Amino acid sequence: MNSQIKKVLILCNDFPPINSIGAERPYSWYRYFREFGIEPVVITKNWTTDGNSGFPQVSEDSSLEQTEFGTIIRAKNVDTPSTFISKIFGNRLSFLRKSFSFIEILFGYYFPFLDRHRSIYKEAINYCKNNEVYAVITTGEPFILFQYGKKLKKQFRVKWLADYRDGWHLNHIRQVQKDFLNRFILKWELPIEKRLTQNADWITSVDPEICERIGKLIHRKLDVVYNGFWSYHEQQSEKRENKKIIWNHTGTLTPGQELEVLLDVLLKLVNEGKITEDTFQFNLIGLEYFPEQMKRLVPYEKIRNKVVFTTPRLSKKEALECNLNADYLINFTDPNLSAIYAKTYDYIACKKPILVIPGDNKQLDRLIAENGLGFVLSNEIEIRNFIEQPKELLNVKEMNDFFTRKHQAAKLVKILVTSNE
Numbered sequence: 494m495n496s497q498i499k500k501v502l503i504l505c506n507d508f509p510p511i512n513s514i515g516a517e518r519p520y521s522w523y524r525y526f527r528e529f530g531i532e533p534v535v536i537t538k539n540w541t542t543d544g545n546s547g548f549p550q551v552s553e554d555s556s557l558e559q560t561e562f563g564t565i566i567r568a569k570n571v572d573t574p575s576t577f578i579s580k581i582f583g584n585r586l587s588f589l590r591k592s593f594s595f596i597e598i599l600f601g602y603y604f605p606f607l608d609r610h611r612s613i614y615k616e617a618i619n620y621c622k623n624n625e626v627y628a629v630i631t632t633g634e635p636f637i638l639f640q641y642g643k644k645l646k647k648q649f650r651v652k653w654l655a656d657y658r659d660g661w662h663l664n665h666i667r668q669v670q671k672d673f674l675n676r677f678i679l680k681w682e683l684p685i686e687k688r689l690t691q692n693a694d695w696i697t698s699v700d701p702e703i704c705e706r707i708g709k710l711i712h713r714k715l716d717v718v719y720n721g722f723w724s725y726h727e728q729q730s731e732k733r734e735n736k737k738i739i740w741n742h743t744g745t746l747t748p749g750q751e752l753e754v755l756l757d758v759l760l761k762l763v764n765e766g767k768i769t770e771d772t773f774q775f776n777l778i779g780l781e782y783f784p785e786q787m788k789r790l791v792p793y794e795k796i797r798n799k800v801v802f803t804t805p806r807l808s809k810k811e812a813l814e815c816n817l818n819a820d821y822l823i824n825f826t827d828p829n830l831s832a833i834y835a836k837t838y839d840y841i842a843c844k845k846p847i848l849v850i851p852g853d854n855k856q857l858d859r860l861i862a863e864n865g866l867g868f869v870l871s872n873e874i875e876i877r878n879f880i881e882q883p884k885e886l887l888n889v890k891e892m893n894d895f896f897t898r899k900h901q902a903a904k905l906v907k908i909l910v911t912s913n914e
Contacts, residue, residue: 499627521898539567568612628652749827
């Protein structure tokens, strides 16, 4: 690496104050790159609303922020036909607005006025015109950012790293949606994905299996850069006086994650008098933020607010306090997907036993079992037995710093400064 520090643009849609896993990934790079000899320049949207808002807003003005970690350029809001209709007519003319939204998804790659993220690209062009840039990182979704990476590489002769925060064609949620429009969009975008990624100097994603699957699809090698966690947390909550066992699950659920496997067991145990609201509590932290997912609890009204509880979306601090006060932290598997969910790293940081439900003999199982981080409960009998006779880890293993976000940022820097030729 040259003695002169290399500037790297990080193009992303999600970034603080947005409170999402998608925002944490590029923020960690911004936070640590300077420590490893890279000057980060983040170009994102100028989000103005609270990070927990269901409808975050973007300012009509751009802004520039210099900090001890690097530079943040926050791009202004730009309208497309669908957002213009929404501003003028509100909830009226919804059919027309949705029609334009569909058109924008299909043709935003070809006509800039249909691209609602184009202000990020314009800010990137302006920066590259006035500064010497070594490389551009685009982390999707939205995956139109990949097109920006390709264009910037060609126009300014910079390196380009395409980062899959999740699958594009292989997105685990879209893959199980069978409606016509979704299937059409997947088919439409697949050749775009293959065309764009052929121009990337490096491609990364979040775990070995998604890297392998994407690699087979686009015929490229991918490097793994895990999501990770910031640091380990110490138990700060006061010791509970009662003996109630608390299980927590934090955040969203995919349609395929088998929540009902656990709920069925809890319903039976309540009916049999084996557990009560005084002895057991299962919290779904933040689930109320996802109305569609809340519908999955309708058949279990008998145990709602007795042994099963939900919360609205909480701040990171509040969610952390809930998890530090729990006895076990839950990860549900999805038969359609093998993944190490981002919440897993946050769980590891809490140093609480992690329960994988149901076990599926895939990479999440292996991570938990092989590292002594918790227990894999593979079926109804194992879940039932565990609730009735909980097991404890004598010492929840504190792993080395491999899965910290700092270590993963260092790994990404190593990829960036290693020749791809």
